[in-house]
Amino acid sequence: MYFLVRKLTGRGSGEALETEYQGDKLTLGAEPNAMVPLPGVEADVTVLAEGGGGGRITARRPVITVDGVASRRASLQPGDSFGLPGYALEVIAPPQGFDFALQLATEGKPVSAFAGNVNLEEHTWSIRRSSWVLALLVLAVALVIPALGLWRADVASTLRSTPLPDDGLWSSGPLVSAHQAAGVSQECQACHQTPFVMVEDAACLDCHRGVNEHVDLAVHDAHAFSEVRCGACHREHNEPAMITRRDKGLCVDCHAEPETWAVAGEQTMAAVEAFTAAAHPEFQLALLEPQGPGAAHGWEINRQRPGAEPLREQSNLKFTHEVHLDPAKVQHEGSGEALECASCHTLKDDGEHFEPITMDAHCRSCHGLSFDIFEPELELPHGDLRAAIVAMEAHFIREFTDPELRRQRAAEKPRRVPGKRDSAASCEGSGLDCGRAEALKEAQYQFANTGCITCHEVMETGLEDINDRWFVQPIRLTGDWYPHARFDHTSHLSRASDRPDEVCESCHEASVSDSAGDILMPARDDCLGCHAEDTGAAALDCVSCHAFHQATGTLSRVARDSAILQGEKP
Numbered sequence: 001m002y003f004l005v006r007k008l009t010g011r012g013s014g015e016a017l018e019t020e021y022q023g024d025k026l027t028l029g030a031e032p033n034a035m036v037p038l039p040g041v042e043a044d045v046t047v048l049a050e051g052g053g054g055g056r057i058t059a060r061r062p063v064i065t066v067d068g069v070a071s072r073r074a075s076l077q078p079g080d081s082f083g084l085p086g087y088a089l090e091v092i093a094p095p096q097g098f099d100f101a102l103q104l105a106t107e108g109k110p111v112s113a114f115a116g117n118v119n120l121e122e123h124t125w126s127i128r129r130s131s132w133v134l135a136l137l138v139l140a141v142a143l144v145i146p147a148l149g150l151w152r153a154d155v156a157s158t159l160r161s162t163p164l165p166d167d168g169l170w171s172s173g174p175l176v177s178a179h180q181a182a183g184v185s186q187e188c189q190a191c192h193q194t195p196f197v198m199v200e201d202a203a204c205l206d207c208h209r210g211v212n213e214h215v216d217l218a219v220h221d222a223h224a225f226s227e228v229r230c231g232a233c234h235r236e237h238n239e240p241a242m243i244t245r246r247d248k249g250l251c252v253d254c255h256a257e258p259e260t261w262a263v264a265g266e267q268t269m270a271a272v273e274a275f276t277a278a279a280h281p282e283f284q285l286a287l288l289e290p291q292g293p294g295a296a297h298g299w300e301i302n303r304q305r306p307g308a309e310p311l312r313e314q315s316n317l318k319f320t321h322e323v324h325l326d327p328a329k330v331q332h333e334g335s336g337e338a339l340e341c342a343s344c345h346t347l348k349d350d351g352e353h354f355e356p357i358t359m360d361a362h363c364r365s366c367h368g369l370s371f372d373i374f375e376p377e378l379e380l381p382h383g384d385l386r387a388a389i390v391a392m393e394a395h396f397i398r399e400f401t402d403p404e405l406r407r408q409r410a411a412e413k414p415r416r417v418p419g420k421r422d423s424a425a426s427c428e429g430s431g432l433d434c435g436r437a438e439a440l441k442e443a444q445y446q447f448a449n450t451g452c453i454t455c456h457e458v459m460e461t462g463l464e465d466i467n468d469r470w471f472v473q474p475i476r477l478t479g480d481w482y483p484h485a486r487f488d489h490t491s492h493l494s495r496a497s498d499r500p501d502e503v504c505e506s507c508h509e510a511s512v513s514d515s516a517g518d519i520l521m522p523a524r525d526d527c528l529g530c531h532a533e534d535t536g537a538a539a540l541d542c543v544s545c546h547a548f549h550q551a552t553g554t555l556s557r558v559a560r561d562s563a564i565l566q567g568e569k570p
Contacts, residue, residue, distance in 0.1 A: 049099040172237035212553035316473035397435030
C-alpha cells in the first residue's frame with residue numbers, strides 16, 4: 001500500500017512537505033523504528049488503509065483524540081480530524097495512486113526528539129553552574145594563587161617549593177643558559193618587576209652595567225636611540241632560538257639609508273642592504289698614522305676604504321714576510337726548520353685577535369743586540385735610545401780605563417764577526433775621552449750602518465751631541481684593522497683539509513709580501529667567496545660579524561637613565 005503524509009511547514013499558507021511511504025501499514029510516534037517520527041508521542045501509532053481513502057488508527061495507549069475524547073483506536077474517513085500529543089492530523093482524500101493520506105500540523109511549541117535526555121531540570125547542577133565553578137577554579141589555580149608571590153618574594157619561594165601552583169605556570173618558555181646559570185630563572189621578579197608591564201630597560205641594566213649604546217650620544221641624536229627597548233632586539237623565553245635577533249632587519253632597517261644618521265652634514269657611512277657584492281661596501285680599514293715627524297704628536301686612526309691606489313701601513317718598521325717565510329733564507333735557530341705563521345703570531349683566548357709582536361718574544365733570538373765581540377753576551381737595551389747610548393759609553397769607558405782589561409783584549413785579538421764592527425783600536429787620549437769616542441763609533445755603526453737601522457727607521461738630526469744625533473722612529477703595529485667587526489680565527493683554522501699556514505695564506509698572502517708597509521688583510525671579496533648571502537655555501541647574517549653595542553658608544557646605564565629623567569622614555 002502507498003501512504004502520503006503532508007506536513008505543514010508553518011512558513012506560509014499552503015506550504016507543506018509531502019512524503020511518500022510504502023508498506024502494509026504506516027507507523028507514527030517517537031520510537032526509533034517509526035516511519036513518521038513524531039517527537040513527544042510515546043505510544044506506537046499504526047494506520048491501516050481500509051479502502052475509499054479511509055483507515056483504522058490504533059495505539060497501545062489512549063493518545064488518539066477524536067472530538068475531544070481520547071481512545072486507543074479510531075476509524076476515520078477523508079475529512080475527519082484527530083489529534084495526537086502536540087499534533088493535529090486530518091485524513092484527506094488520497095491522490096491518485098495512493099491508498100491513504102494524512103495532513104499533519106504541529107500544535108504549540110515543537111517537542112525535541114531528545115527533550116527527555118537533555119532536560120536540565122532533572123539535574124542537581126546545571127551546565128551553567130558547573131561552568132562557573134570550573135572557571136573560578138581555573139582562575140584560582142592559574143592566576144590568584146601564583147599572583148600571591150608577586151608582592152612577597154618569600155611567598156613566591158614557598159609556592160615554588162610545594163606542589164601548589166606557582167608563577168611557573170605563566171612562563172612562556174625556558175630562559176637562555178646564561179640567565180639560568182645566573183639564577184634569574186628562579187626569580188621572575190628580577191626582570192618582571194611590575195606586574196603586567198613589559199620588562200623595562202632598568203631591569204636589564206641592573207646586571208648588564210657595562211653595556212654601551214650603539215653610538216656616542218654626545219655626537220648622535222639621543223632621541224633616535226633612547227626609545228629603542230632592550231627587548232626590541234633581545235627576546236627571552238624564545239629557545240631554541242638565540243636571545244639576540246639575527247634577522248637582517250636588525251641592522252638594515254637603519255643602515256639601508258645612512259643619510260638619515262649623518263652628523264653635521266658629514267656622510268661617512270655607506271648603504272648596506274645585504275652581504276653581497278652589490279649590497280655591501282668594501283671593508284673599511286682602521287689605519288694607524290703618525291702625527292708629525294716621528295709621531296711627535298702621537299698616532300691617529302684614519303678609517304679608509306681601499307681605492308685605486310693601494311693603502312700602505314706607516315708603522316716605521318722595516319720587515320719583509322717574504323724573507324722570513326722562505327726556508328732557504330731563515331730557519332729556526334735551534335731546529336733549523338722554516339718559520340711558519342704561528343712562530344710569531346699567537347692567537348688570543350678570544351679567538352679573534354693576536355698577541356702583540358715584541359722584540360723580546362719574537363725577534364731577539366735571531367736579532368740580538370750585542371755590540372762587543374769580546375763580550376757577545378752583553379746586549380743593548382731595546383726601546384730606549386738614551387739607555388742604549390749610556391750603556392755603550394759605560395762599557396767602552398770601562399774598557400779604556402781598566403789597564404788589565406786592555407792588555408787582555410789586546411792579546412786575544414778575536415776574529416771579526418761578519419756584520420760586526422772591529423774591536424776598539426788604540427787610543428792616545430784619556431780613558432774617558434777614548435771610551436766616549438769608541439761609543440760614538442759604535443752608535444754610528446748601530447744607527448747608520450747595521451744594527452738598529454736594520455729594522456727601524458732612524459733619522460739623523462745633524463746635532464753633535466751623541467744623545468741627540470739620532471732619533472729612532474717609534475713603531476706602532478695595528479692591533480685591529482677592523483675594530484667594528486668580529487672574526488673567529490679558531491673556526492677558520494680548523495679546516496682539516498689544509499695546513500694552518502695554507503689557511504693563513506688563503507686570506508693574507510704573506511709569503512709574497514716584500515715590505516712592512518703591505519696591508520695583508522682580506523678584503524670584502526675574500527669573504528664573499530664563502531659567505532655571500534646569494535651564493536655563499538656558508539651564508540652569514542649581519543650579527544655574525546658586527547656587534548650592536550660598541551666600545552665607543554655611551555654607557556647605556558647613563559644614557560637610559562638620562563632618557564627616563566628627561567621624559568624621553570616611559
